[in-house]
Amino acid sequence: MSEKRKAFVFDLDGTLFETTATVHEDGEGMDRFVEFLDVEKLKGESHPLPLMKLARQVCEEGHWLFILTARNSIVATAIRELLEKNGVEPTMVYCVGDKGLEVETYKAEILANLTRHFDKLYFYDNEIDNLNKARRSGAYIYDETGTRFQG
Numbered sequence: 729m730s731e732k733r734k735a736f737v738f739d740l741d742g743t744l745f746e747t748t749a750t751v752h753e754d755g756e757g758m759d760r761f762v763e764f765l766d767v768e769k770l771k772g773e774s775h776p777l778p779l780m781k782l783a784r785q786v787c788e789e790g791h792w793l794f795i796l797t798a799r800n801s802i803v804a805t806a807i808r809e810l811l812e813k814n815g816v817e818p819t820m821v822y823c824v825g826d827k828g829l830e831v832e833t834y835k836a837e838i839l840a841n842l843t844r845h846f847d848k849l850y851f852y853d854n855e856i857d858n859l860n861k862a863r864r865s866g867a868y869i870y871d872e873t874g875t876r877f878q879g
Contacts, residue, residue: 735792735846742854743872745774767806800825832861839865
């Protein structure tokens with residue numbers, strides 16, 4: 729009998745960590761998100777949220793753990809370092825910020841692809857648009873409190 733393969737996918741900002749990067753509403757396009765590229769701000773000013781306990785448990789149990797963030801790939805290494813410093817070793821860090829502003833669409837596409845490779849896929853995010861779009865991916869969807877998302 730083969731073991732069921734489970735994977736857990738977590739957003740970063742507002743889900744696993746409280747971060748201080750803010751959106752500049754007066755900017756245009758991707759310039760609005762310049763603070764999300766600041767590696768030192770990410771590593772120095774981020775504080776773990778309650779779901780980090782689940783993320784550590786998932787790693788300890790040997791399940792696959794992915795990060796799926798709207799941040800740009802330029803900070804992927806810093807994200808991995810921040811997680812490892814907090815006891816979580818991600819399988820992969822997906823950064824969809826490079827793709828443009830349709831974050832919820834890009835996240836849903838990655839989730840749909842991952843669901844083909846696992847018996848169960850669990851997704852945690854704090855943004856309602858991301859949660860709504862992910863409903864069609866085949867993943868079990870949860871908000872940042874760990875509550876099952878019903879939409």
